Amino acid sequence: MAGLKEVGGYKLGNLIIEGKTKQVFDIPSIPGHCILLSKDRITAGDGVKAHDLAGKSIISNKTTCKVFEILNQVGVRTSFVKSVSDNAFLSKKCEMIPIEWVTRRLATGSFLKRHPGVKEGYRFSPPKHETFFKDDANHDPQWSEEQIISAEFKVNGVVIGKHEVDVMTKTSILVFEVLEKVWQTRDCALIDMKIEFGVDTSGEILVADVIDSDSWRLWPSGDKRLMVDKQVYRNLSTVTDKDLDVVKRNFEWVADQLDHLIPPNKHLVVIVMGSTADKEHCNKIKKYCEDLGLNTEIRVSSAHKTTGYTLDIISYYEGLNIPIIFIAVAGRSNGLGPVISGNTDYPVINCPPGPKEELAKDIWSSLNVPSGLGCGTVLYPETAALFAAQSIAINNYIVWGKLRLKRLGFFKSLPKSDEEIRSSNQ
Template structure:
């Protein structure tokens, strides 16, 4: 389908959002890949359709377990139709192992399994570099109500249980990941994507990355690793 005939509502680093009708949008996954808040950027053919396929798979998986999502139905290789949500201006980060910015922030080595999952928040604002933000500041700035904040944490930890269980069976470690949520008719829905762009996945035996760290750290071919992840989860 030629989605360019639809009105584009928003373009981000990795996706475009088009108006489908008054209640729904088209989410189109681009081949663009970025790192370090857009400082490093390339276009890698085939990346978009892989991330779209993984996202729809995981959205359907968590939906079956009681997590409401914005996903409606597939459209084509790079796109799906989704409920039009008002994005909550927070990124919800769940960490099961130490990695990335967490190690730099606290001076700890990579790969330590955390005793309990950690839920963190960052302010969704590219111009500020998506800074970390604590719950007290979130509430003081009235970014969301307290009950919404609690629901975000509840959903994030439930998603963590679902994905960790599934991936463990595939010999994959769910290291950490970022989630976004939106409001739809006063209901909170999981939005955006769950993919190797927004998660860290490690092979359980080798601890090799199956995610965007391959691109960030120039550790191999990104498409090869994303394709391997697809194969490992049997989709």
């Protein structure tokens, strides 16, 4: 790769850093960004074991790009921008935080050595979180949260304190849980994984570096004997060409699986209003739904005045044969939702539009429903959207991830507001 001047149409600037498995280049045309170019090199044991492996760079790049595309789609803040060639991607240029953030679902590997007596396969709920200081010479020692805070890392102007560590810990677990669900669609168990964070030139903490077959343990059908991750390479005492071929084929299999994930976004939230007078309320629901990654349509039909048309609408959506959630918006006698609910087996959420002072009366017809009906009633557009999203999220890792991220958002923002209030009181 010596003398390389251009990758994927991007003119390369200085080589910022070269590690064991990739090179990082400046791109003069896009300040604050860099190109991460993978190498055909596999290493383990802090670089003690190392081999050339032709084709590995392409497989690693493909895996990383696919994983980061999913994380970006969920809305996780990452450094990844886009794939630019078969062995390189465009990333935000970061100063890296020298910590590996490890998340585990099952106990295996080094965890067992550090915790004698724990049986392999012990299941962590919530996932177990650990941090290691990146220091090859000292074999990446485990560090506590207190050690990280005490190190007072200053990265691109950001001091890594307790709040930053908490946010990265929660983000690591979120990333693990999203990818665990992603892999579940291919009947693979994500056992553990490590990620790294960096701070970009604007001072934002981002999930950075790469996430590939070097980053996790992955057991098809949850069976350790079928492992397809770098552990296969780590476990080799002598390494023959045939062994390397097996490792490469495993990595290839993983990258191919990511191409065949069950697409998560086939669903529809149908907001039915009894009258166009409720359009504004419905638009609010739609906006909240879309922010959560839901596909949404708005329809108008009255259960009282156009009953047949309401039934036709239900039949149409049932005929699509995808998960459907109905949200019924009707003022005064709030019978629209219960009528829909009595004629479909999909969930129905009633969300009457008000006015507020009338709501206490209006909701009764959607609360005190005839036997045999199972709809729910909520009062706020956001609540209706969240309820719909939670129902879709049961089977959709993107929507599930967006919900989890929303909760992480409270955790990020509320302590900041608390601090501001506190300092303004003084």
